[in-house]
Amino acid sequence: MTDYKMHLLICGGTGCKAAESDEIKKSLKNWIDELGLEDDVQVVFTGCFGFCEKGPIVKVMPDNTFYVNVKPDDAEEIVKEHLLKGRPVQRLLYTDPVSKKAISDSKGMNFYKKQLRIALRNCGFINPESIDEYISRDGYMALGKCLGELTPDETIKEIKDSGLRGRGGGGFPTGLKWEITRNVESDEKYVVCNADEGDPGAFMDRSILEGDPHSVIEAMAICGYCIGAENGLVYIRAEYPLAIERLKIALNQAREYGLLGEDILGTGFNFEIDIRLGAGAFVCGEETALIHSMEGLRGEPTFKPPFPSVSGYLGKPTNVNNVETFANIPVILNKGASWFSKIGTEKSKGTKVFALAGKINNVGLIEVPMGTTLREVIYDIGGGIKDGKGFKSVQTGGPSGGCLTKDFLDTPIDYDNLIKAGSMMGSGGMIVMDEDDCMVSIAKFYLEFTLEESCGKCSPCRIGNKRLHEILENITNGNGKEEDLERLKLLSNVIKDTSLCGLGQSSPNPVLSTILNFEDEYLAHVNEGKCPAGQCKALLKYEIIEDLCTGCTLCFRNCPVGAITGERRQPHYIDQSLCIKCGVCYEKCKFNAIRLS
Amino acid sequence: MTKIKTVADLKRIKDEVQSKIKLRENSDHPEQIVQVKVGMATCGIASGAKETMKYFVDELEQQAIDAVVTQTGCMGYCYAEPTVEVTLPGKDAVVFGYVNKEKAEEIIDVYIKRGELIDGVIPITFKTIDD
Ligand SMILES: Cc1cc2nc3c(=O)[nH]c(=O)nc-3n(C[C@H](O)[C@H](O)[C@H](O)COP(=O)(O)O)c2cc1C
Ligand code: SF4
Numbered sequence: 001m002t003d004y005k006m007h008l009l010i011c012g013g014t015g016c017k018a019a020e021s022d023e024i025k026k027s028l029k030n031w032i033d034e035l036g037l038e039d040d041v042q043v044v045f046t047g048c049f050g051f052c053e054k055g056p057i058v059k060v061m062p063d064n065t066f067y068v069n070v071k072p073d074d075a076e077e078i079v080k081e082h083l084l085k086g087r088p089v090q091r092l093l094y095t096d097p098v099s100k101k102a103i104s105d106s107k108g109m110n111f112y113k114k115q116l117r118i119a120l121r122n123c124g125f126i127n128p129e130s131i132d133e134y135i136s137r138d139g140y141m142a143l144g145k146c147l148g149e150l151t152p153d154e155t156i157k158e159i160k161d162s163g164l165r166g167r168g169g170g171g172f173p174t175g176l177k178w179e180i181t182r183n184v185e186s187d188e189k190y191v192v193c194n195a196d197e198g199d200p201g202a203f204m205d206r207s208i209l210e211g212d213p214h215s216v217i218e219a220m221a222i223c224g225y226c227i228g229a230e231n232g233l234v235y236i237r238a239e240y241p242l243a244i245e246r247l248k249i250a251l252n253q254a255r256e257y258g259l260l261g262e263d264i265l266g267t268g269f270n271f272e273i274d275i276r277l278g279a280g281a282f283v284c285g286e287e288t289a290l291i292h293s294m295e296g297l298r299g300e301p302t303f304k305p306p307f308p309s310v311s312g313y314l315g316k317p318t319n320v321n322n323v324e325t326f327a328n329i330p331v332i333l334n335k336g337a338s339w340f341s342k343i344g345t346e347k348s349k350g351t352k353v354f355a356l357a358g359k360i361n362n363v364g365l366i367e368v369p370m371g372t373t374l375r376e377v378i379y380d381i382g383g384g385i386k387d388g389k390g391f392k393s394v395q396t397g398g399p400s401g402g403c404l405t406k407d408f409l410d411t412p413i414d415y416d417n418l419i420k421a422g423s424m425m426g427s428g429g430m431i432v433m434d435e436d437d438c439m440v441s442i443a444k445f446y447l448e449f450t451l452e453e454s455c456g457k458c459s460p461c462r463i464g465n466k467r468l469h470e471i472l473e474n475i476t477n478g479n480g481k482e483e484d485l486e487r488l489k490l491l492s493n494v495i496k497d498t499s500l501c502g503l504g505q506s507s508p509n510p511v512l513s514t515i516l517n518f519e520d521e522y523l524a525h526v527n528e529g530k531c532p533a534g535q536c537k538a539l540l541k542y543e544i545i546e547d548l549c550t551g552c553t554l555c556f557r558n559c560p561v562g563a564i565t566g567e568r569r570q571p572h573y574i575d576q577s578l579c580i581k582c583g584v585c586y587e588k589c590k591f592n593a594i595r596l597s
Numbered sequence: 598m599t600k601i602k603t604v605a606d607l608k609r610i611k612d613e614v615q616s617k618i619k620l621r622e623n624s625d626h627p628e629q630i631v632q633v634k635v636g637m638a639t640c641g642i643a644s645g646a647k648e649t650m651k652y653f654v655d656e657l658e659q660q661a662i663d664a665v666v667t668q669t670g671c672m673g674y675c676y677a678e679p680t681v682e683v684t685l686p687g688k689d690a691v692v693f694g695y696v697n698k699e700k701a702e703e704i705i706d707v708y709i710k711r712g713e714l715i716d717g718v719i720p721i722t723f724k725t726i727d728d
Contacts, residue, residue: 007714047677047694047719059720115723124636124672124682125725135607136614144604203639210638211670242639258600266602331726364675367723381722 004042006083007061012045018388020072021045021056027075028058032083041083054094065104067092114380116343118351119167119327120367123211128246131253134214140259142333143218143225147267152182152226159226159329161337163349168194168285168322169400169426169502171348171415177319181227181309184317189229191220192313192320194290195236195243198282199398200449202429204353205323207365209236209243212327213250217273219329221260224271227319232273235290237280247275282399282453286501287312287320289455300455301501322427324353344370348414352425358395358432359386368413375409378432389434393517397426399446399453400506402513403439422513424506438535439518440525444472446510454503461504464495468511477538480526485515534596537581541597546571548593555585555594631664631709632684633657638671644678645697652701653681662709674719683708692719
């Protein structure tokens, strides 16, 4: 076994690679060999450190020195000074923007504090199919503490004091919801876990159930104890087979240990959990529709009030919470409300899990304290925009949310700020768009989803969204008019005001937010017949540049609709009224004589 | 499984499991026991984590390397799936990305057997509640 004394880790992420990290590695190795250190120091490439703004990055282990903006020429100094003489190269250290001090040990860098895993604490750490591993990480201790030491009211107070708000989208204070359900008199009550997760691109809840199912089971039992329920139901979409399987295994293990069932921990408290499978309809994530679906009825929402807390499953008081909301509960009770409420912003406590997707380098699952800015999420954690392209917009809140511009990059993420910015937290999908994305088409994409998923019960949502979609379709086809923008806004507001459930009430948000933030792009479509991002096919025009055309006839022979005419060895010509914008000529031309405009 | 009847029982199990893990870490032959965790959430499995896990189990057994291979949930680095975390005794855990069969072979030959890092280490970028 070679026993290296030191490791040099060089970021091999796309951003740093583009900034010569290959050269740096070569140069470092040359100097290490030159000075005969090859048996003591090893140089390796790593994945993205997620600090691309300051790349390329070189980290020295074991002392955790973190060098930023390293150039190939710096290699000599790093090797001679740091590796040989043990003196870190001061000028390459990261300087804290606030204290203006150089930080040598990266553990002290803010950047390492960007992600904090509370709901995901066990995901990727324990074996989800082993209840013992969960127990070894304080699993079921919170349940034990509540049953043994706290009354339901004391437990609810702890949750209220923590400031935890629902992670399923609405952000309703969890402790308050529990209290309301507790205070309704009834012979029977239910705890429901909402694992429908219908947002396109979202997979936070799935990951929690796949990686740490016991945390949800424990929290549901605690909720049952607090509100006075003996039965819990997990509503999960059938498209999540692995999550369902792991949940079933976990439920069986909990039963075998007697942590579910009768007389739990000898306290006389009984609790059982069942699984209900959903067919994967977005509207079934709405709590009243979800309850109807569990009752065997059509998954259609009904008017609130009565809220499920008063009259829910089978007409009994029912407490519905999201998977991630539940996953926070055991930690809050183990570590205390005051520990939790120190994290986050004034009105949004704790952390939020996001599924980062779209044109971003580090697609994945992240968990950040509330109050982290979008810039930190996208550039520091997400590793920036793919292929070095420019950032255009970030979509939060899925089909109910909005698209934010770069002006909002420094907005701290919390429930209230996102709403103020014209979007919403939603369940945690976060889709990043670059300069090649057409915002009108994006709005159209989300509306298509809504149209597909609307249950059709009320007309503003069923018909109104259809009309919205038609107008957008016209605009992207080049048949839009400037008045359409006003019509879109008017109709959107009517749909928002008059729809029955949250789906309809929020469905025009992508349209409204793109009009608000990207009006010039809409105007370019309707007034100039142009799609600035070059996405709307109908608005593209293929033209032959006469000077470059050699008259080879290749395009003429390949055009499927015969829109190209011209004599051999003479410049050709495209008849725009026949062209179907398939782009074949553009691909075939060997002389770059075809232009897209 | 015996039932857990009291909070004291629960604590006892916790201690037992923790000491079992400790034992694994501080065993008589620490240089021989290696822990491998394969990220087996939907994202990992879709990228081939099952094959990767099977490869580790088979290969480590065949080469008579004393190791525990377990599955775990999503580590969050979905762009680099399959991801595998390897903990050599007495060392910090190291996460590798894009672990297909070839990479797994390299991890066993170079990192597990010789203790040399290889390209493709994924820096851990989050804090946990224990920090
Ligand atoms: C159209 C629509 C879809 C929803 N989908 C989900 C979902 O997939 N998961 C979820 O937890 N909440 C969803 N909700 C919110 C639920 O109605 C409910 O507010 C939530 O489950 C309550 O849990 P919480 O307080 O823990 O957030 C949706 C709401 C609407 C209007
Ligand atoms: S708003 Fe849409 S989804 Fe909601 S009840 Fe009305 S038609 Fe159904």
